[in-house]
Amino acid sequence: MQNLDYRVVEQAIEWLIDGRTVWLCTVLSTFGSSPREPGSLMVATADGDHLGSLSGGCVEEDFLARLADGEYQLPAVIVHYGAPGGGPENARISLPCGGILEVLVERILTTPENLAHLEQVRDALSGRKELARHVRLTDGVSWLEEVEPTGPRVVREEGAELVCIRVGPIARLILAGYSSVAEACASFAVSLGYQVVLCDPREEVTKGLNLPKGVEFIPQLPSLYIASEGACTPSTAVVAVTHDPRIDDLAMMAAVKTAAGYIGVMGSLRTSRARAERLRRTGGLSEAEIERIHMPIGLNLGSKTPAEIALAIMADIVRIRRGRIHIDS
DSSP states (O other): OOOHHHHHHHHHHHHHHTTOOEEEEEEEEEESSOSSOTTOEEEEOTTSOEEEOSSSSHHHHHHHHHHHTTOOOSSEEEEEESOTTOOTTBOSOOOGGGOEEEEEEEEEOSOHHHHHHHHHHHHHHHSSOOEEEEEETTTOOEEEEEOOSOSOSEEOOTTOSEEEEEEOSOOEEEEESOOHHHHHHHHHHHHTTOEEEEEOOOHHHHTTOOOOTTEEEEOSOHHHHHHSTTSOOTTEEEEEOSSOHHHHHHHHHHHTTSOOSEEEEOOOHHHHHHHHHHHHHTTOOOHHHHHTEESSOSOOSOOOSHHHHHHHHHHHHHHHHTTOOSTTO
């Protein structure tokens, strides 16, 4: 399963191979109403071919019209949509709800260096490494370096002529076993752009299963799938919300041996203390491994319904993925 940004980079590579100059657009920041998060991509050619998106459609139309008129000939430029001031770089449109969108536009020529650079970006999106893509605004020169798996997707120091964009494996959610909470988590995760996999070997539970579109169902013991090669990267969250220790405990035992960036299991404080003792005694987990597990899982929102519990879980996953280690940070 490939997400939109992966397909954007792949398309850019194909157009470069065909000898076509491409314009790679990256959302740097948003304020107010915006359907695409920082780091989101779109690629276009001078004749109007494009893939990806920056907003709900109005920004893309404006950008393509300007591109057809011969604008954006600099190697790199930052364009502000909806920003006040009416400067020459500002778009001729306003965004709904007073939204502001900041976009990096790069003009990328067909060179071996540029092709190799985008191939590395594509490999990062489908692989196991997190990379930082640095773009120098003065001349459009870009380079890559490895970074830690959590943190903001875009960093731009005030006054600096350098933008840092995090690229890496697409966000993935592995749901260890089916429950009403797992189904709600799947719905939230799909809407957030996560690749979602649900594993459950229990035919009596999964008979007639009706999961949200885009969720992959694997009728296998979750712990076996979690332990399989390539299943978990630093961008993967493993969540167990069945209340069945035969499913949940084994999933936790497998997950802590992987590179998964978030590991959590549902249960009260009392249940979580009992589970931790079980995992020490029968699972042989170390204190460091047990500390990796979020239990009870999710933010403390006072959640009661399956949807509210799933909201708390997905909010916590996003918090960790974005590098917000403390709630008030």
